[in-house]
Amino acid sequence: MTSVCVHVCLLAHHVDDDMAFVYLREAVTGMQILGTRAPEESRADPPLSQNGAAQRQRLYWLIFIHERYAAIADFRAPILVPLSSLPEPDGALDAGIQQWYTGIIERFSMLDGVFITNWTTKDSHPPADIAWIEEKQSQLSQCVELSGQQRQLLTVMQQADLVVTSYWLRTLLWQIALSKFLLTTDTSAESMSIFFPLRLSHQLQWLLTTISRDAIEVHGAGILRKIFDITNTVADILIQLTPSTLRGDIEERIGDFIFLYDYLNTMSRFHDAEKKMLREKRERIDVFFPRESMVGSDLQRSRSGNSEF
Numbered sequence: 001m002t003s004v005c006v007h008v009c010l011l012a013h014h015v016d017d018d019m020a021f022v023y024l025r026e027a028v029t030g031m032q033i034l035g036t037r038a039p040e041e042s043r044a045d046p047p048l049s050q051n052g053a054a055q056r057q058r059l060y061w062l063i064f065i066h067e068r069y070a071a072i073a074d075f076r077a078p079i080l081v082p083l084s085s086l087p088e089p090d091g092a093l094d095a096g097i098q099q100w101y102t103g104i105i106e107r108f109s110m111l112d113g114v115f116i117t118n119w120t121t122k123d124s125h126p127p128a129d130i131a132w133i134e135e136k137q138s139q140l141s142q143c144v145e146l147s148g149q150q151r152q153l154l155t156v157m158q159q160a161d162l163v164v165t166s167y168w169l170r171t172l173l174w175q176i177a178l179s180k181f182l183l184t185t186d187t188s189a190e191s192m193s194i195f196f197p198l199r200l201s202h203q204l205q206w207l208l209t210t211i212s213r214d215a216i217e218v219h220g221a222g223i224l225r226k227i228f229d230i231t232n233t234v235a236d237i238l239i240q241l242t243p244s245t246l247r248g249d250i251e252e253r254i255g256d257f258i259f260l261y262d263y264l265n266t267m268s269r270f271h272d273a274e275k276k277m278l279r280e281k282r283e284r285i286d287v288f289f290p291r292e293s294m295v296g297s298d299l300q301r302s303r304s305g306n307s308e309f
Helices: 002-012 017-034 050-073 095-108 113-120 130-144 148-153 156-180 196-209 221-240 250-265 272-288 299-303
Strands: none
Touching: 002 017, 002 050, 002 221, 017 050, 050 095, 050 113, 095 130, 095 148, 095 156, 113 156, 130 156, 156 196, 156 221, 196 221, 196 250, 221 250, 221 272, 250 272
């Protein structure tokens, strides 16, 4: 567990990303040695209790999640494979925590071998399967919609984490599709449209205006990186727009981008390199689409902590 904590600290503060990965690999190795056997099969002395086995499974999934994130963010090949089942229920844990953790596991489990292979070969020739992309998008769209029971069990902070992660994964999947196929504005599958991230950014903007900033900032640099990836993708689309591809709601979509840009820049843990990248793209968008006649984003809406989504 110490290795995971050091990994998170180094990564969150961009102290040394390579050393952060070393500690992550150390955690993976330790987990492989410990194993995740059931209590009756455990080699531990004394044997693990039911709660002890559940704790071991949760630790495995924790490292699995961090490793899959590294596979996306830093193109690091993962080692751990998904367990055959979710962690066993643990009476010592609050039901909401178990529900949230299960949701995060389910989302990161979608970063399977095929997903990671397609992600790491975005700029090479092997094509992805359109049916696979559409199926993944369908699965992720269902993850965005939290059930009534989930909303009752989960805090706003936990709900935000699950929903933002779903938006982020859908954006990554769209980037894979963009790298493998010619996306257009005229398609029956919305997730295969060149404008799909613009819709996601609008949903994300709405989400961020209905929850407090604390519900986001408490998650640290990880969730800010996800919001950055979505915002950066939207900026790339806006920069490439031409008169022939302009949509009637373009002002609203630019407004969504400006809102997300402002939102990220008020976060204390938003990294300077990412700030610079977005600022340069913001300046280009301002040249292409002068905003004298557009209404600026109201960042104060993001600080409303009384409403739920």
